């Protein structure tokens with residue numbers, strides 16, 4: 001192999017050699033463990049490969065469980081998954097000999113897809129991890145350790161008009177070139193052929209796609225990957241701005257960060273609504289420097305129209321982005337007129353997508369999918385991405401940044417070429433991709449929904465947040481106590497994906513603070529669908545002892561807070577035009593008149609009636625407003641702080657510990673009411689099962705006859 005790397009002292013200039021000898025030695029000579037170790041190192045750097053992009057393998061002799069004989073087995077990353085987090089379980093195992101035997105059955109490229117089900121016949125040891133379509137690339141290259149990666153620096157060359165020549169120029173014959181071809185059985189054969197023609201090479205650039213390279217040991221393969229990418233990076237770095245200015249030069253300047261975020265927050269719910277015309281979407285916003293350099297450039301429109309090149313980029317980002325024709329300086333406070341303007345852009349994007357589908361389809365093509373854009377670029381501001389969930393939207397954004405890097409590199413050394421329209425279509429509507437989509441698990445009840453909850457640090461609010469997360473929602477937790485917010489945020493990001501939780505310390509009584517909470521929701525997820533006002537506290541005093549301060553505090557948190565939260569949220573829901581749910585946590589005291597409860601009881605009654613008034617007003621926009629009436633939820637509740645529990649216990653002549661049983665006894669069902677019970681009631685309203693229910697009240701008090709609604 002023409003490889004001059006000094007692997008003993010290997011230190012790349014741009015990338016980092018993360019190989020830790022002590023860690024590696026702990027795996028001994030277990031090549032599979034070393035493969036997992038190497039893969040995780042490679043996948044930890046997005047410059048080396050994009051999320052879930054590329055695959056790695058090794059070949060090892062194993063004992064056949066059936067015959068007891070030694071056989072050659074290919075261990076290769078299975079279908080799906082990401083090499084950065086891959087474990088041994090993510091590897092498919094196949095008999096190498098059987099894989100080679102498949103060549104006899106191969107009838108040519110038009111029958112290529114027929115080879116895919118045959119891979120299952122080559123599985124070793126009943127492994128249930130499905131082999132990916134890239135398996136033949138690893139099987140037919142006769143080296144022990146192989147990396148197939150999607151590094152931006154290499155794709156930049158692979159997507160250049162003179163990619164083949166540049167590859168020769170950079171690697172001086174030590175790396176071969178294979179023209180663009182969809183990954184699969186045939187590409188595996190092409191690689192085998194290239195190796196026969198060019199013995200001793202250290203890797204192959206796959207036109208329009210990426211890199212494949214190898215090594216005799218896991219470490220040698222790792223060094224080879226890093227060195228090839230590093231060399232390409234150096235080549236590009238030395239050429240940026242030399243042939244022509246980066247992206248044709250600067251067309252416009254970015255706004256300041258605060259202004260960018262203001263603009264993004266004011267328009268994102270509208271964009272989300274338009275992107276959700278077929279199916280509700282969740283959003284992601286970024287104003288990463290690389291994005292700003294691209295969106296502010298002279299070549300933005302031309303390059304954006306060329307689409308992306310690497311099939312991975314393309315599948316995640318769609319054929320091309322939508323560039324907003326708005327000037328960031330223009331006044332967008334009149335959102336209705338801005339919306340009209342953007343709506344036109346969306347319509348022409350959808351028409352364009354439909355015509356692309358019609359031009360490229362054949363009689364076997366699956367039906368047209370959602371024609372809305374995934375990537376939306378706004379010069380001076382940044383990039384919005386929309387997808388079925390937050391992770392997919394974030395990853396689409398990362399992929400477009402990969403694509404931007406690729407265009408930047410390619411344009412520095414040559415002309416950037418995207419995939420041809422037909423090739424792009426063949427990948428997007430490939431029968432195997434369609435099958436993958438059909439295998440997706442059923443979505444959860446609150447998938448694609450964004451919820452905001454006040455009082456999220458307390459027992460009830462926290463329980464509701466947890467239930468929503470379990471049911472697939474993205475959740476913004478707010479509370480007026482920063483430490484509680486942090487505690488719940490830490491707990492939930494540990495239990496659920498970090499992507500789906502956001503938090504904001506917010507005072508429900510303060511207009512600006514509520515607006516800030518929604519800004520957090522918008523910049524994190526794109527808007528809001530479910531609003532829950534759970535913030536509350538209780539003060540129980542005789543009328544003559546109730547101070548104005550007591551009165552104002554209760555009314556500010558519960559009544560004014562509910563009003564502000566709803567008012568600001570409805571503005572966002574109106575921009576989205578996707579309807580919504582508002583659920584207010586009230587109390588049985590909204591209906592039951594008891595002594596020593598003048599301020600709390602009347603504030604709760606105001607909350608209940610306000611909910612009904614809102615239901616009456618907002619129905620036309622498909623915004624439902626309902627209330628849940630809990631009673632005596634003791635565990636974890638904030639209202640029991642400040643001496644309330646003690647006061648109640650004293651009033652009844654019992655200890656605080658006896659309160660739950662005492663309250664249970666007062667109920668028809670003789671049950672204690674728990675925060676989870678309230679969470680389930682709120683979920684019932686927003687789960688989609690009660691779509692025709694608004695202005696309603698649901699008691700969750702284990703049955704108190706005085707509070708039965710009339």
Ligand SMILES: [Zn+2]
Nearest residue numbers: 054150183210
């Ligand atoms: Zn690939």
